[in-house]
Amino acid sequence: MPAEHDPLRDSSLYFNRELSQLDFNFRVLAQAQDPQVPLLERLRYLCISCTNLDEFFEIRAGTLRHAQELGLTAHADGLEPTAVLNRIHDRAADLVAAQYECWNDVLRPALGDAGVRVLARDAWTPRQTRWLRAYFRDEIMPVLSPLGLDPAHPFPKILNKSLNIVVVLKGRDAFGRDGNLAIVRAPRSLPRIIQIPERISGGAHDFVFLSAVLSTFVDELFPGMEVKGAYQFRVTRNSELLVDEEEVDNIALALRDELVGRGYLRAVRLEIAEACPKPIVRTLLENFDLPENAVYRINGPVNLNRVIQVYDLVGRADLKFPPFQPRLLPGIEGMFERIAQGDVVLHHPFDAFTPVLELLRQAAEDPNVLAIKQTLYRSGKDSPIVEQLVQAARNGKDVTVVVELRARFDEEANLGFADRLQEAGVQVVYGVVGYKTHAKMLLIVRREGRKLRRYVHLGTGNYHSGTARAYTDLGLLTARPDIGNDVHQIFQQLSGLAPAIRLKCMLQSPFTLHAGVLMRIDREARIAREGRPARIVAKMNALNEPQVIRALYRASQAGVRIDLIVRGACTLRPGLPGVSENIRVRSIVGRFLEHSRVYWFGNDGAPELFGASADWLERNLLRRVETCFPMLDPEVAARVTDEAIDNYLADNLNAWELQPDGEYLKLVPAEGTPPHSAQAALLARLCG
Template sequence: MDDKTPDGDLHAPELYLNRELSQLEFNFRVLAQAKDPAVPLLERLRYLCISCTNLDEFFEIRAATVRTALQFGGPLPPDGIAPARALELIHDKAAGLVAEQYRYWNETLRPELNAAGIRILAHSSWNARQKRWLHKYFRDELLPVLSPLGLDPVHPFPRILNKSLNVVVVLEGKDAFGRKGGMAIVRAPRSLPRIIHLPPEVSGGKHDFVLLSAVLTAFVDDLFTGMKVKGAYQFRVTRNSELFVDEEEVENLASALKDELASRGFRPAVRLEIAEHCPKPIVRTLLQNFGLTENAVYRINGPVNINRVTQVYDLVDRPDLKFPAFKPGPAPLDAEAPFETLRQRDVLLHHPYQSFQSVLDLLAHAAHDPDVLAIKQTLYRTGKDSKIIDHLITAARNGKDVTVVVELRARFDEEANIRLADQLQEAGVQVMYGVVGYKTHAKMMLIVRREGKKLQRYVHLGTGNYHAGTARAYTDIGLMTADPDITADVHDVFQQLSGLAPSIKLRRMMQSPFTLHQGILRRIEREAKNARAGKKGHIIAKMNALNEPTVIRALYEASRAGVRIELIVRGACCLRPGVPGVSENISVRSVVGRFLEHSRVYWFRNGGKPEIFCSSADWMERNLLRRVETCFPIIDERLAARVFDEELANYLADNLQAWELREDGSYARVSPAEGEMPYSAQGSLLAKLCD
């Protein structure tokens, strides 16, 4: 670190961590959960697969973005690392992660699963009976749908679908037409199961599995009768999965996205995974066909699609090898009379510890209540067979005016959301796609009800999606309220989304892209001003990621002024803590546990009159400047104390699943100090809030 930096420019690149490398660090923390012997065995398998799936998405989005910057140029990120150098650093760190994933799989996890009676059988371990059954399975179930393609001037290299399983085969001899052997590609259609459960009467074990990749490589010679297979090597290519739609140039966003989705699987390649023993000439041929260089190849000691093993978690009924089941605690909302409850008091929901059913109950009641006139809702992700959708359709059929803002550009959910929008429109729901150039990421529901001679509004606001599935796996905060200021604010935001309304001044809430960014900066500066005046300045914030440079600089300035800043950032964090004279008053921790930390909570001491907010927004450029987000205060003092205790103080006390970010960008796992009791934030909430 430059000695001049602390007294100089807070724009100095040395003060910022690289976003992509920080994101990769998060996946090392996920992998650490897989390696933790205190975690049940099948949960450790699930964590390994999550780290692999996360890495897929990292290459599809983050690494792809860096490659695009290399190709087309653009401003350097705050860390000052040029795209070419960034790709080299990404490769080095990702290669280390991949090596660690497969080392753990081969040397520890797979043997432990085997000892527990859950066997993922490698080709080398098949006995004669298993091999006969699998060979028959190959001939009966796989061979009829496989179409091997020999590579020659008439048959050029085929199009390879994103993340699909493939085998490159080296052949010797001549086929029926006299063509000399060379190379062939065998593509595994998506219709084929990636993991095969062997019948107990065949294998002798109740939980014996074989990966499709192992079966393909074992019997691939059946596809090339009369020729000799010299080698068969599985591979997988990852492609850029960002969708590029010029919204201002298209007349129909849904139609344009459908066209883009059709080609997503064949966009430019960003990564090649290949069996580690594949000869170098074949690797070079694959790289040439995919337009990649050596810093995009990853040699794999095992199945290239190891994340598919996650299916074993659901196929094996072994509660003793999984986290203990839990039942979310109820929320203090009367499902039969929810509006009466909300007229009396606000209701706070802390998922997954408290049931998401309360949200469904509120919407279901509104759908059937004859006094409810209108329902407005934002939808970003909902999941399959969503009760939310059922209730909205019921409301529309019952004569309510139902308006839904469906975000078609929700990454990897675009196709599902297009189908969802069509389904809602067919039921008579008014569907909107948000605002050109801005994703609608806000989580809000507004219900308008006639009560006597007046109209009363009720609102649900959240930090997470209206998705019952993730509500059992992600931590999120939800607020139900009839507060006139907050409900009026939500009404105004919906009006702004549905029409061409001018900029609005909200009463209690903050909103991206208009007031949230500046609102956060003003509050950080207020803490700095108080500290300079000799008062205590203190900020605690919890979020998924932090990369917005203006906010980071404001936090540096506040730290210099003496403000104590405690950040709980689950994933990528570009702020560098602990720099003398700059960020020595800032600590950053990440908590990785049973549930995915997803809630966003901001607390400011405010001279002894604390403010606490919950939000759909991380402190990222996209959330603060290029999305529609909401940030809402917790006004009720009792509920504000709950949010502070459960989401902030609780996580700052964790010494089992917390990691501290160090100045160099690495993370160190927190452990109980001598004489200190072990404490898990998530474990505490399970015990406190669940039945």
Template sequence: MDQPQPTPDLRDPALYLNRELSQLEFNYRVLAQAMDPSVPLLERLRFLCISCTNLDEFFEIRVAAVRHQLDYGGSIGPDGLGAATALKLIHEKASGLVEAQYRCWNEVLRPELGAAGIRILARDSWNARQQRWLRNYFRDEILPVLSPLGLDPAHPFPRILNKSLNIVVVLQGKDAFGRAGHMAIVRAPRSLPRIIQLPERVSGGAHDFVLLSAVLGAFVDELFPGMKVKGAYQFRVTRNSELFVDEEEVENLALALKDELAGRGFRRAMRLEIAENCPKPIVKTLLKNFELPENAVYRINGPVNLNRVIQVYDLVDRPELKFPPFQPRKLPPEGGTIFERLREGDVLLHHPFDSFNSVLELVQTAAIDPNVLAIKQTLYRTGGDPALVEALVQAARNGKDVTVVVELRARFDEEANILLADRLQEAGVQVVYGVVGYKTHAKMLLIVRREGRKLQRYVHLGTGNYHAGTAKAYTDIGLMTADADLGNDVHQVFQQLSGLAPAIKLKRLLQSPFTLHAALIAKIEREARHARAGRHARIVAKMNAINEPGVIRALYEASQAGVRIDLLVRGACCLRPGVPGVSENIRVRSVVGRFLEHSRVYWFANNGAPEIFCASADWMERNLLRRVETCFPILDPRLAGRVFDEELANYLADNTQSWELQPDGSYRRIRPEGDEMPHSAQAALLAKLCG
């Protein structure tokens, strides 16, 4: 007789992928867009720069967290990798990514851009006329703002700003004071443009550019008259950019964050990028100064700040080399006000295909409507949208009670949000900074309007920020509704955020950190019970990332029960699919295309009575356990069908921009097979909604 197989331990670290390594895999998928000849050329350049910027942030945040764990201890993730091992593997994978990025730049994009008349001129290709013009430009525009620093006992190593461009110069000879030259540092101020466009009369081309790093390297000798420059090597250091404020110990969070922001650019170093031909002794000197280990250095075959080449995208007006423009769909005019329309039924917005102006119109209308009494809104990232801010300011000046929950700790937007909070407070808006210890990541808007003898609530709930810029580049779902239960739930959440209310029982919304985590696991377990009983069971969900062990274990158990599970996870995924006896019923795909996939949608078959939710939360520990998030149901069957068709079924059918996660953590690009027709989910939505 066959021996029964032992029940797998679902906590076994072998069943989990490392979050950091999975995040690096995402950047490989972004880079693949830069290598894809079917993508317009300047868009390919943009994808290359995005992959570089993503890698910067990866070191600033994720590597910083792992190094902190190495030094001070901390919980090890479900994958069981210790910090030292994780850093070793990160260096190996990141080194491969950097090599691929510069190979893409040097061997593919730069030559193709040149063939298209967009030349980024290397130093060894400058003709005499270009050389003269650049030397004069250096003397007139660059040299006056440079402050080179020779290194000696009286001049210690200068403070190097995070991600700034610098040149280390090797010198020979003596200066005016008789000091022997050895080494100097030239820092490029942020005020200097990193890309210099040559006049057409000088270069002969309408789109000829030179990198600042090349100009500094070519004329750096003019900074050291009487001395010989033996070598000049560009370098850049990436620092820890995570802000830490002990909120329970500070009286004013905004002031504490301002103090932290002042020092962010000079915090602990995480990575050193340096020209590949830089001699080893100089590299060792830099590593010693920045207190970095050997596995933190990355030798670069090109500009160390390659992401700055993104400026070429904006400087070159060549529509044929960019994605064709599209006109987002607007709400059709149906007479009456937007409030009358919402009383007739819910409105679903699918950005960027539906215009964000519909949300803006809702706030602007409320600001001037004499019957509107109050407006409450959460703001996580706004991009400094003046129209939205002005509408809130106007509402306050019109005597309405306006309350805005501003999340000051939105990463890399802290300074902008502090300025936003000050602007709103000056106008009489009541500004709340959320809850101590929990970022407010929920996307909610509540309008209270007097209609006859009663007060009517109007609500907007979304998966994305109130940010007009990202609403054009990110896919997100928004719901505008006058549903009484949703209105009451949102009202209670705002009461909780602005006051000291206890945990509340909501009728429609699921909320982190209270009910969402438990509700997700309960719904996954319900699908497992349906499957064991032979009933229809299936889960389809879309999100940016998944790493929460409790949810992953529940998905493994559902897979073991026979539930078919399809996950669309754009970025890091710690779940390992396709493991026999554990996750063979789970398929994980990632779609990377023109728009950044940002919507969070969860669908449960529930034996023929399906439920579909949209949320601000990914299935990550931070979102489910340490943030204020909202998850809302789509109650209108017609709109629920739209969300399923457009955001789930459509993306599962994608066979041109879709990647499937393999059990070993790698990704395989999906291609049409046989006579299968190519299908791009994003292109299909553009054609359907904006055609």
């Protein structure tokens, strides 16, 4: 059928990706509003929703404004960038209002009742006020540089997401200049949350926002002048780095240059105190070159996400989730022998990440190991992975690491450990021009007798010890020759200039993964049309690739039963008669961030099961280097199906179901059905 006549291309069949991504934060905020969640964890969820919103504006809204300026056309949903930006403003305003209502009316009072007080200015006692004034004079005032605005002092550069106070002044200064407006910028060296000593406050956990202290005592910065008003504000800027990789000789140097100016790129959002007069708001908008629909008036601190520090400063186990101990794989002292016995799957955070670290440590020390190859996308600061790779190189191993310098917001960290690896003699490769290397692969070549054997780790998540305790992810450890050879060829392709390769077991973006997914969806549709049971289950973080969605629609029309577990943005519209009535979409939001990618295809009674680094997004399937690996061992496949698929489809406590109109409804246990939380079940089963 010609594309222009394909009814499945109708824009009404697609949600907008940006608006869908924005809506995910309402589901996160719902965790903060849930009285069944421990109180400090609710505070953490509130802060996560705020941080997510910041990143949304830095990336998604920033990209849309750029598209608007370039006059780019709409995507599958048919909405032009201007229309999307207008809808974003309305929806984000609803989210911001809900966030501050949750803070002001629910969490702050509840925390106070529990002995954790974040004190508003009107609640300070005289003794607390005296201590805070002294703290302002001794610790804050010496590092401030207030700037009065006049022809000789133009509006200063304002750093992305930094805390600032605009001050309205009356009177004349020592030079006879009339006061008007001044800007007070809070240096990054200052703590955004200040704890009042118990001897002063009488409470062990009493805190104030830096913004409240600045606003209260700002008059001391302008002696002899009258402060008529002080209003905190924050500007969010586009943080998407634009490096033309084909036009630069060294991407590392180009990125270093770009990072210097990242904090001062194009403004996309202005947050301002609710009481700020309109003329001042207009002045700020003019200086930041922002339209009216970029303003968000705030009923509280503009940097609410900074209250996350309270979570770390308060050691109240009764207000947090119970601690858990991840299960440790037996036989960890001999990882090569353990993997040689058969495939191993790790389900994080319920299974410890330690076996992966231990495998790398043993490889670094083993005289029979000849070479180590690894991809690194995000690894965190002081990464034990990096340290083991450095040690391996020092021990004479041939070590190659593919470092993705363009991992968003980790560029600086990745440049740093790339330098460290190179200094140790590691061969560092920066991936492929035009394609981010998002694959998660570790390959170890070991001499065993007269043969060389390859040991492989493939994962759905990053080589990051921190996120391995906070994100759900899957990792496969295997010594299967076919998979080892596939991984070897992919590394050869990444580090050299190899032609397209034919893999035996794995699928790879940008070459075979997209086509492989489409083929398997179409196969299920054909099986259904032939009158046999057909089923697809896929778990991922986001879905927006139009060809995949159309294939899923065709499969639904053919009678395939399709369950999609999509944590965040989903542009597929489920439940439409004649199109997608056989498709269900659910989102799981719980204690851990759902991050694993799993694809299951019924295949006429011979199921195929894959883990992957890729979501079903355009960028992952078409513009990144990704891996998709089969679970070939029957026991491994049975475990992953049970834990990562059936278990999540049974969740009726943390699951939200996407409706045809785009609304998500929280599921509740049906009468007579026992409550089931997928994550809680795995904690009880694997960590109990």
